[in-house]
Amino acid sequence: xxxxxxxxxxxxxxxxxxxxxxxxxxxxxxxxxxxxxxxxxxxxxxxxxxxxxxxxxxxxxxxxxxxxxxxxxxxxxxxxxxxxxxxxxxxxxxxxxxxxxxxxxxxxxxxxxxxxxxxxxxxxxxxxxxxxxxxxxxxxxxxxxxxxxxxxxxxxxxxxxxxxxxxxxxxxxxxxxxxxxxxxxxxxxxxxxxxxxxxxxxxxxxxxxxxxxxxxxxxxxxxxxxxxxxxxxxxxxxxxxxxxxxxxxxxxxxxxxxxxxxxxxxxx
Numbered sequence: 001x002x003x004x005x006x007x008x009x010x011x012x013x014x015x016x017x018x019x020x021x022x023x024x025x026x027x028x029x030x031x032x033x034x035x036x037x038x039x040x041x042x043x044x045x046x047x048x049x050x051x052x053x054x055x056x057x058x059x060x061x062x063x064x065x066x067x068x069x070x071x072x073x074x075x076x077x078x079x080x081x082x083x084x085x086x087x088x089x090x091x092x093x094x095x096x097x098x099x100x101x102x103x104x105x106x107x108x109x110x111x112x113x114x115x116x117x118x119x120x121x122x123x124x125x126x127x128x129x130x131x132x133x134x135x136x137x138x139x140x141x142x143x144x145x146x147x148x149x150x151x152x153x154x155x156x157x158x159x160x161x162x163x164x165x166x167x168x169x170x171x172x173x174x175x176x177x178x179x180x181x182x183x184x185x186x187x188x189x190x191x192x193x194x195x196x197x198x199x200x201x202x203x204x205x206x207x208x209x210x211x212x213x214x215x216x217x218x219x220x221x222x223x224x225x226x227x228x229x230x231x232x233x234x235x236x237x238x239x240x241x242x243x244x245x246x247x248x249x250x251x252x253x254x255x256x257x258x259x260x261x262x263x264x265x266x267x268x
Contacts, residue, residue: 007159027217029190030054030182032170033150034180035084036068039230039238039247042156044195044205044219047255049164051157052185055097055146056170059088065096070118074242076229080112086145094175096146097170102138111136115236121228122240131155136198160248182206195219195258219258226250 029048033055034041041064044053059065067083085102088094097255101107116134119125142148154166167189174184175230182204186194193215201218209216221230226238226247238247 003173005251011190018199020189025104026191027193027195028052028189029195029219030185032057032063032065032168033146034064034068034153035066035082035149035233036152036156036236037064038069038233039235039251040161040197040221042153042220042235043230043251043254045153045164046157046160046162046251047219047258050189050191051164051166052169052172052189053150053166054169055144055150056094056095056168057120059094059096059099060085061086061088065149066099066235069232070114071229071233071237072118074121075235076091076233076237076241079233082111082234083097083146084148097144099145101139101143101145104143108136108139119240121237124240127244128236130240131159149172156239159239159244160251178203179205180208183212183214186214187212191218218256 012110012160027048028050029045030052031037031041031045031054033053039046066086067081069079070082071079084107087100087102089098089100107211112132112211116125118130122128134155135148138148138151150166158162169181169185172185173186174181174188182194186209191214194209197219204216206216221227223230227250229237235247
């Protein structure tokens, strides 16, 4: 399985701007680092050639940047939060990459215990355990919540066979307004299209993308089978219930649909 490119690679275009040399990428997804993200989020990133990790916007305590909603295999409707207690050194104005784990070693132990309790009976647990170890080992090297969350996402992508590239949004010089920021980031990696989830479509202004001749592609997932609860529960539930191969097949199918979508538009 080819390794997923990391946003900390030495050859990442640190300090780049939208005028950087073209990278030849087709589709781009932009999303905050999420702890073991929901299947809908994971599928959106998987469908893209490039994931820009949005690490320079305000940290949101009630979002998924330091927590994941998990559910037992036998009772998927009974959700609980797996949370990494996080300190915000600048209060509400703290940006994502500045957030710090309150107690990395305690969070490491709790993550191991909680996930083993919920999914240890799954036939796919041994395959996932090595990736879990890689995530928890990260907490021995850093107290940065964003690094742990990003690592959890990248390793799940790797498990599904993603071969795309990832970058940090803080590596690029972009405008601050939300839609302008996103359009500038897509242009910075020379992508042709931006995959946008339902939440983003509610606030996205199409004009910046139209001005840059960038297609905005609404990203949606089904709601049945593997996709039940895909917008609410961590992808871990589907992976442990159906297995990485089955989830990968479904994610690839949805990716193909969006890559060939006739609903792509440039915002005009």
